[in-house]
Amino acid sequence: MAGTHASTKHKQRGVATLRTILLLFTGGLLVLILIAGFITSFGYFRDYVAGQLAGHARDGATAVGLSLSNAIDARDPVAAASLIDAVFDSGRYLSVKYLNHKGGEVAGRSMALSDIRVPPWFRSIANLKLHVAEAEVVRGWSRLGKVQVVSHPGRAYEDLWRITVGLVASTAIIGGVGLFALFLLLRRTLRPLDELEQQAQAVGQRDFRRRVTVRSTRELNQVTAAMNQMADDLGQLFDGQAKLIQHLRRLNNEDSVTGLLTRNAFDQRLKVEVESEEKAAPGVVIMVQLSNFAGFNQAYGRSEANRLLLRIAGVVHSFLETHAGSFASRPTGAEFTIFVPGAMPADAGVWCRELVVEMDGVYADMAAPMDTAVHAGMARTREGRGTRDLMAAADEALRQAQAGEESACHLADAEKEGHHDLETWRMIISQAIRDQSISLWLQPMVSEEQAVPVYHQVFSRIDNVEGSLKAGVFVPMAERFGLIADIDRLLVQRVLARLAEVPDQPLAVSLGSASVASESFRNDVLGMLEQAGPNARQLWIGIAEQAIHHHRTAVRLFVRELGRLGVPVLVDRFGVGGVPFSYLRNLRFQALRIDNSFIHDVDTHEDNRFYLESVLAIAHSRGVKVFATGVETAAEYSVLSKLGIDGAMGYHLGRPFAADNQLTGD
Known part of the structure; x- marks a missing residue:
């Protein structure tokens, strides 16, 4: 069983569990939603920052153009340069130029794109466009030129970087909390499946006692209830089969009155003990018979006779419990046969006499005032003596014991003791x-x-x-x-x-x-x-x-x-x-x-x-x-x-x- 179960587990190794599949699918879906939300938010904020950057450039170009058109004489290069220097020194522009109507530069300032406090890789990803804003410079009805302004993108990149970091952090926190909550939910919801798996393994090992007690969704509760019912039914089926086999064994091998072996069952076991080449062992057969049992049966009736047999069988059972490996039968009527493996004739004689005395006490007590006696014959195993000869020798010894009226125990071949004491x-x-x-x-x-x-x-x-x-x-x-x-x-x-x-x-x-x-x-x-x-x-x-x-x-x-x-x-x-x-x-x-x-x-x-x-x-x-x-x-x-x-x-x-x-x- 253990080997089969281990083999099955080995074959299933590497196959994803239902919890893993649900966690991966639902968790993956959640992550995709969060990533999509992040990309959308990032694109929105990038467009917003880029728009703000373009608007700033337009506002700067308009302000400089109006100043050169109204407040300052744009035809004076020195005054125009002073205005442009004042605007450029604010640090918010990458380039400010005043061009005449022929495209020639009258005055201007510019700087290289540097000193932006964001990672270079982020700049390459964001890649904000530098919009060139223009405004006309006029005096009255005369067009003197135009102003070109490019805003410095540093602050835009920094704002976008802060927004991106916040988005990443919030996405990670929400995703982590969501995945953890999903894991807890799936573990709680699918807990009965673990119990069901263990129950199925127990049933596979023919252990029907395990029950699933964890409650979950209605569908899983119905499944667990069905599995518990199936385990109960299988357990009852096994008990029924076990009782049937036990009943069959008793019918075939046990005497219905005393519970001792039947004659056939005793003969089969004795043949194994005595004639098997490997198991053949020394031992003694004791054949016991209650005298005048027919008279007792006639005088007291069948029910009382059965009660006597039960009392005598109790004595025999007590004897078997104190002699390991012994077994006994009730072949017929009031006759009992016992085999004691490993017994020496001298010891068996002592045990036999004690057994006869105890049986005689029970018999005399129940049969009073009738005269009673218990006789026993013994025969020991020896090389070349089969079960038939052994039982015949014990029966002959019983007949010799019955020759006297008093209770007695007689040993066949008493003069042929074994060579080992x-x-x-x-x-x-x-x-x-x-x-x-x-x-x-x-x-x-x-x-x-x-x-x-x-x-x-x-x-x-x-x-x-x-x-x-x-x-x-x-x-x-x-x-x-x-x-x-x-x-x-x-x-x-x-x-x-x-x-x-x-x-x-x-x-x-x-x-x-x-x-x-x-x-x-x-x-x-x-x-x-x-x-x-x-x-x-x-x-x-x-x-x-x-x-x-x-x-x-x-x-x-x-x-x-x-x-x-x-x-x-x-x-x-x-x-x-x-x-x-x-x-x-x-x-x-x-x-x-x-x-x-x-x-x-x-x-x-x-x-x-x-x-x-x-x-x-x-x-x-x-x-x-x-x-x-x-x-x-x-x-x-x-x-x-x-x-x-x-x-x-x-x-x-x-x-x-x-x-x-x-x-x-x-």
């Missing part, structure tokens, strides 16, 4: 952390839309004297011992080191729930990502859906900081957490990774196929990619491709390989 496991994992003896294995996430993998999923393995231990084997133990944060911290460190060597190969890591909940772990990882620089953007961080449900505040803070660094985040094991899909409204995830249990036999499982189709529709509507894991057959991948999956991973598409082998070319 809890303390041995603690030592192996702690030693691996101290020695940093963890190797990286990569599995490609394949997409039909690109030739290279979207990323390579990183699996960690512990290398010790007994060989290579897969993550599915030691991670449940690390979670039990509180060491998973140290494992994940070391894993992120090793992955970032690899990205520094191979920056063009994106990688993905999945973090444990306890790691995400740890503030010190989050700070350490964020510090490592900041130091990695641009390479950090090549690392996908996977956070399990159950971690989002149980640690919402920590996840929100972590995802926000990862988004600031440009690190893509995906929801791991999507679909098994039972979390409402609406969290996508508040958290910026780039992808979902569907849990293996929904992918297994998806080509024959119509309900899961419909569920995946619904998830893809709503995720893609929010710009979130959807990946699938555990693709084991060509038929499964064919169905996923037709549904429009963004990427898939599994043994059918590529087996895990050692990262060191790729670097060395092995």
Whole structure:
């Protein structure tokens, strides 16, 4: 999403905004009007000054001509010269001449055009014409000659200069104030457009909570009201889709009475946990059954029987909350099945007995005065034992427990304990952390839309004297011992080191729930990502859906900081957490990774196929990619491709390989 939005902004760079266009157009029009007004005013004042200059010359010529005609004898050159000197010495004339009737100069004075206190360039622009005014000199009926007078233009230029400076100043002030007022008006009027742009970007990122509250003109108010209504409608549509998907998930995977998994959903998850080559992990299946439940049902009725099942399911839910990664189902009637990954038979026996005692207390309290008992059978995973054999062993152990009348818990293959006890496991994992003896294995996430993998999923393995231990084997133990944060911290460190060597190969890591909940772990990882620089953007961080449900505040803070660094985040094991899909409204995830249990036999499982189709529709509507894991057959991948999956991973598409082998070319 973030990449698409950035690309769109990049394409729009350099395109003028509406505010800029209006400001340039209206401001340009205002400037043109002011310039036109200035030119017109300047021309008017120039003509006025030029007219005044010509009038002054005519008045001077008339005055001198009358003086020579009446007051002074124009035939006397000395008297005429004295008069002309007196007039010329006033400094307001450039030239004063008295010519006889033959054109000869009788007397006259003139001076060069200089000492004008205006810039020379202004004189060249103004270029006032020097008008020559003439007046006849007569005595009686005799024409003696004529007087020619040219006014000095200095004062005219100075007056015109002062007028021009005033015009320029007033034009600049009016223009500046007008442009500033126009800018404020446009900013105030078009403010809703900025809000609309941000709202549109938020909608593009599938965030429908943003509202435009700024009021402006009637037309813009109508647009903002329509956008707000559209955002509300889209938000309601998303909520409706999310609720529909959640409802479908519950219908397909949850028991309608207890909320536990159905038999099919449990079997699918168990098969992934037990038979998957990469995820196969040690664990224990506990099969619990309430004795004589049919009699209770007959004696107390169906509604009371359902209430009993709900109370028992509450005990099971409490058990699951204290054992990370565990899951349970109600296959039928009063039978409950629980898988506890990473459990040792000895510990599982203690937990099983405590569980049986608590269930028996609830059962006895509700069934009194009937005799009650709760029986349980346990079977542990081991190499070569598939889900069918595992469930058969647990069922056989349950039958042995039911041989007695009292509540009991029986373990199948009790004589075949594992070769590692809890303390041995603690030592192996702690030693691996101290020695940093963890190797990286990569599995490609394949997409039909690109030739290279979207990323390579990183699996960690512990290398010790007994060989290579897969993550599915030691991670449940690390979670039990509180060491998973140290494992994940070391894993992120090793992955970032690899990205520094191979920056063009994106990688993905999945973090444990306890790691995400740890503030010190989050700070350490964020510090490592900041130091990695641009390479950090090549690392996908996977956070399990159950971690989002149980640690919402920590996840929100972590995802926000990862988004600031440009690190893509995906929801791991999507679909098994039972979390409402609406969290996508508040958290910026780039992808979902569907849990293996929904992918297994998806080509024959119509309900899961419909569920995946619904998830893809709503995720893609929010710009979130959807990946699938555990693709084991060509038929499964064919169905996923037709549904429009963004990427898939599994043994059918590529087996895990050692990262060191790729670097060395092995």
